Amino acid sequence: MKTVLKSEQKQITRLFSHLEFDGNKLNYQPGSVLRSTALIAGTTVGAGILALPAVTLPSGILPSTTLLIAVWLYTLFSGLLIAEVTLNVMRLEGIPNLGFLAIVEKTLGKVGARVAGATYLFMHYALLVAYISKGGDILASALTKIAGLENLLPNWIGTTTFTLLFGGILYLGKERFIQKLNSAFVAIVIISFIGLLLLGAGQVKSTQFLFQNWHTLGSAISVMCVALFYHNIVPVVVTQLEGDIPKIRKSIIIGSAIPLIMFLAWNAVILGSINPEIFPNNLANSSVFDPLQILRTGSAGELIGLLLTVFSEFAIITSFIGFVYGLVDFFQDISRIKKTELSRLPLYSLVLFPPMSLGTVNPTIFFAALDYTGIFSISILGGIIPAFMSWQQREQQKLANNIYQSLIPGGKITLTVMITIALALIIKQILSI
Numbered sequence: 001m002k003t004v005l006k007s008e009q010k011q012i013t014r015l016f017s018h019l020e021f022d023g024n025k026l027n028y029q030p031g032s033v034l035r036s037t038a039l040i041a042g043t044t045v046g047a048g049i050l051a052l053p054a055v056t057l058p059s060g061i062l063p064s065t066t067l068l069i070a071v072w073l074y075t076l077f078s079g080l081l082i083a084e085v086t087l088n089v090m091r092l093e094g095i096p097n098l099g100f101l102a103i104v105e106k107t108l109g110k111v112g113a114r115v116a117g118a119t120y121l122f123m124h125y126a127l128l129v130a131y132i133s134k135g136g137d138i139l140a141s142a143l144t145k146i147a148g149l150e151n152l153l154p155n156w157i158g159t160t161t162f163t164l165l166f167g168g169i170l171y172l173g174k175e176r177f178i179q180k181l182n183s184a185f186v187a188i189v190i191i192s193f194i195g196l197l198l199l200g201a202g203q204v205k206s207t208q209f210l211f212q213n214w215h216t217l218g219s220a221i222s223v224m225c226v227a228l229f230y231h232n233i234v235p236v237v238v239t240q241l242e243g244d245i246p247k248i249r250k251s252i253i254i255g256s257a258i259p260l261i262m263f264l265a266w267n268a269v270i271l272g273s274i275n276p277e278i279f280p281n282n283l284a285n286s287s288v289f290d291p292l293q294i295l296r297t298g299s300a301g302e303l304i305g306l307l308l309t310v311f312s313e314f315a316i317i318t319s320f321i322g323f324v325y326g327l328v329d330f331f332q333d334i335s336r337i338k339k340t341e342l343s344r345l346p347l348y349s350l351v352l353f354p355p356m357s358l359g360t361v362n363p364t365i366f367f368a369a370l371d372y373t374g375i376f377s378i379s380i381l382g383g384i385i386p387a388f389m390s391w392q393q394r395e396q397q398k399l400a401n402n403i404y405q406s407l408i409p410g411g412k413i414t415l416t417v418m419i420t421i422a423l424a425l426i427i428k429q430i431l432s433i
Contacts (some may be wrong), residue, residue, distance in 0.1 A: 031241035033251050038183040039237060039322065040230050040255025045189055046131060046319020048227025049263060050312055053270035055223045058216035061209050061271050065264055067217050071224045072260045074383070075231070077408055077418065079252050081386040082234045084407040087243055088393050091405070097239050099329030100232060100381075107389040116385050117330070123377035124232065124327045125355055131323065133359035135316040136162040142309055156360040163356040166317055170324055171348045178321065179240075185318045190262075192311040197265055199304050204272035218432070221425065225378040227263060230256060231386075232326030249407055327351045375429040383422030387415040 056064035082100070089103045098106075100120065105113035140158025170178060234252070241247045328351055335342050342350075391412065408414060 031244065031247065032179075033241070033247050035179045035183055036237045036240050036247070036251040037255040037258075038186045039179065039233060039240075040251060041258045042182050042186045042189070042318030043230040043233045043322025044228060044256060044259040044319070045186075045262060045315050046127075046227075046322075048223060048229075048319075049259075049266060049315060050134070051223050052220075052227055052263060053267055055220040056267055057271060057274070059213050059220060060211040061268050062212055063214045063217050064220060064267055064271070067220060068224060068228075068260065068263055068267065071221065072228055072256065074418070074421065075225070075228045076253065076256055077414065078382040078386050079231050079234055079256060080249065080407040081390055081415075081418070082231050083238050083248050083252060084405060085386060085389045085393060086235045086238045087245070087248075087405050087407075090238070090243060098235060099333040100235055100326070101330055101333035103235065104385060104389065105333075107392055108385070112385065112388070116381065117334075119377050119380045120232070120330055121327075123381065124323055124330065126377075127226070127323055128320070128327070128351075128355035129358045131316050131320045132159050132163055132355050133362070135166075135313060135320065136160070136359060138309060138313045138316070142313070159356055159359045163352050163359075166320060167324065167348065167352040170321065171344065182318060182321050185314050185321075188314045189311060189318060190258075192307050192314070193262055193266070195307045196304065196311055197269055199307070200269040200273060204269060205274075206272075208272045208274060209268075218428065222375050222429070225375060225382070228256070228259065229378050229382060230322065231382050232329075233322045236325055236329065245405065245407065324348075324351055375425050379422040379425050383418050387418045387422075391415050 059067075085107065086098065086103055089106050090098060093106065101113055101117050104116040108116075136157075136159030138158075139162050143158075143161075169181070173181070237251055238248055241251065328347060331342060331347055331350060394412070410417075
């Protein structure tokens with residue numbers, strides 16, 4: 001492990017280097033900010049963007065835009081906080097590759113690790129069910145059109161094909177190949193998204209920008225939290241970038257800002273396209289409103305429909321990749337803690353087959369899965385636990401006179417605010433139930 005210390009700033013710039021043996025030669029494989037940024041952006045832009053307009057419809061463009069930016073700021077701070085905690089654990093332990101669960105266990109002990117593990121497992125499986133069911137549905141519809149069939153293929157064909165195809169690529173592919181493939185998929189998502197915005201902008205009605213209903217914002221927070229969640233992949237990014245703080249900070253900020261801009265534009269186009277005459281009718285039943293149908297009814301409906309299929313499927317695939325990686329790291333952490341080792345095939349089977357089975361049995365589970373993983377899971381994993389870990393680390397390293405690497409400003413005031421917001425959201429959700 002290589003450590004470089006700046007005496008003036010007292011800051012560790014890189015914890016280790018990626019060195020690989022190639023025959024008799026030692027090669028250095030530096031981490032790529034571009035690929036790490038793409039991994040974060042791809043993990044974030046998933047099924048959440050497809051559900052977003054349905055929950056922001058009752059509030060209007062301006063209120064939902066304000067809330068999206070506020071949720072992004074919170075998730076940005078929590079993402080940087082997880083990176084901060086990961087860096088300090090790796091530095092103290094001397095281990096360059098640790099997953100989220102191992103970091104929690106080393107910081108908050110076994111009780112904290114069990115709470116985090118149960119929440120993490122539930123969230124990942126629930127979101128993988130959502131991605132597999134929706135991705136399989138889109139894939140089955142596309143195969144039906146290509147084959148010229150009148151009726152859709154059975155649901156299990158879409159979910160099974162989606163899981164075996166893209167899960168098989170992750171199982172067989174090497175890490176650098178998957179990184180490059182993910183970057184290509186993110187590029188496809190961005191290109192198709194730009195095409196959708198250009199075509200959909202022609203249907204936007206300026207009167208819709210005047211509508212505001214701030215009282216209905218609460219129902220949108222859960223989906224926004226899910227849509228902007230990428231924190232499971234942060235320890236992977238820290239490892240890929242060799243613990244280089246400027247690169248890590250840049251990757252997280254840019255990688256999360258790209259989806260934010262996409263969400264804001266997407267939300268404005270969809271909500272701005274709704275006819276004022278039909279708008280009040282959908283407010284009472286927005287949960288079943290299909291916001292994408294608005295774009296399909298325009299004069300360029302066929303082209304928009306094709307772009308929607310491409311955008312939706314690849315957005316789900318990129319997010320699927322990130323959450324599979326996160327769950328693989330989770331089970332590897334458990335193996336390390338129990339001092340056992342899972343081989344690759346049982347590991348990926350454990351990750352992929354349970355959500356594939358549930359997605360096959362209940363293909364309409366998409367919105368329910370997103371809702372259940374909202375406030376509770378993400379408030380705990382993205383707010384309360386990272387803040388408590390940082391608090392604990394700062395106290396321990398202060399007593400030991402160790403250098404603490406901080407990525408966010410504000411000290412304990414920031415941590416207190418993050419915990420308070422997360423607890424308030426959980427209490428609000430419990431009272432609403």
